[in-house]
Amino acid sequence: MYYPYFIAYITIGLTISLVVFYWAFKTGQFTDQQRARFLPLRDDADHPPVKATRFNRIEIYGLFFLAAAGLGATAAVLTFALYFSK
């Protein structure tokens, strides 16, 4: 029987939800909604970028080459499968 599990889950879930909702209501969570809109904006400022080095630029080009090779291999697999494997 699945009913006891569902009834237990629904009862517990509903009870907890109602308790939490009541707590939220009592503690004023649904008031001052205008201020709440700005909450994510109160934080530390972003850091300025640091300078790139020549070595890192070369490294990035190398990684870009590897990724492009991966894409090329993907295209080759598709081409082979679609046109040459019949």
Next chain:
Amino acid sequence: MAAETQTLESPNTTAKGFALTSAFWMMIATFFGLLGATELVAPDLTENIGGIVFGRVRPTHVNLVLFGFVTPGLLSAAFYFIPRLLRTRLFSERLGVFTVVVWNIALVGAVATLAAGFTQGREYAELIWPIDIMVVAAFSLVFYNFIMTVKNRQEPILYVSVWYVLAGTILTACTFALGNVIWKPDSGALVGIHDAILLWFYGHNVFGLLLTPLSAAVAYYVIPRACRAPLYSHTLSLLGFWALIVVYTHIGTHHLLQVPVPTWLKVVAIVDSVAMVIPVMAFLINIWYTAKGRLGEIHADIGAKFVFTGTIMYFFVSIQGSLMALPDVQRVTHFNNWVVAHAHIGVLGFAGMIALGGLYYTIPKLSGKPLYSRFLADFQYWMVLIGMVGFTVVLTIAGLIQGNAWLNGETVYRVLPEIHVYYVVRAGLGLMIFSSAVLGFYNIVRSLFGKTGASS
């Protein structure tokens, strides 16, 4: 002001740990996806290699994407922004690091046991009992850390992201325990149709009450910050949150419309699946109106770009999901690759994109310096986007072919050659997603531990 200084001094070790966890396991998870896709094209490829037969690779891929890549990525961002939104420090960094360790041990255990053939054989609930217990313990620890942080807060109002994170972690701890029937360690299952009902109650909720709330939480934090604009409406966001809690918790039976479960349960599942339009549109209207006229700011921040794209995918996957719950639609779309396409829009396109966005947005703040390479992150963005859209197109086509064949009574062996080409394209796209995961891992590791940035 004292609280702000305290927050800034936080070492963010837990957030960094979850970021590394997500980036690393994304590589492994997508590799298993690629391997599985390749086996569908060439079934003899791994013949007689027991540990990586398709039946073991597929659950490994699914569990690692869910618990290895997406959830830790979202949690990493949450461990960063929850203390900031509450104007306090995380309750315990030490407990957070311990949680990361437990989490990773569970993941290693999941891979090892599934490869060794230890499974409970229920979709999305394959993990054996000891791993189940570790997963429940990990979620409970995360929730405890967050709720104690809430208790110590200096900001009286809980921003909507905090609501979503708390609900997502505690509901998953409960749903996972229930859905995996952890009170029956030997089987992890009930018997017969009752087990199917319970399983799909869990199977849908593990996405809907974990990935959806955590993704919404990240989006509600990142988009206003990236746009430097207040949220369009906090009241609307809370309406969406409570609607999600009410509606999403019991729609799992829409996976079982074609089997003998009670009609009333099917009706509840279908009606609430359609009613999901309410929390979904409440969320999307809020996010999109917050970003209205500020798409330049979104584009300038790679994290926000990932997150915003994820919200667009959320629109598609949710509308699709509501329609797929209708019996007439499901006659064609169920039990075939249409569902696989739907799952990839949801988990990779929506939650995966937002997890990556959360990582790329917070990592410069965690490390105290810019992202190692904006170029690599952009490149990863396009690879994931093209790969995910490609998955959707080819698997949807393959699904419609299969669905119509199923409806017309055609035999499977006649249909398989028709969808072979789509499987090949899917494997090719899988290679692209795996490559993007490798690039992402490199970029994130260098961003966290490197000394200088690269050319962007």
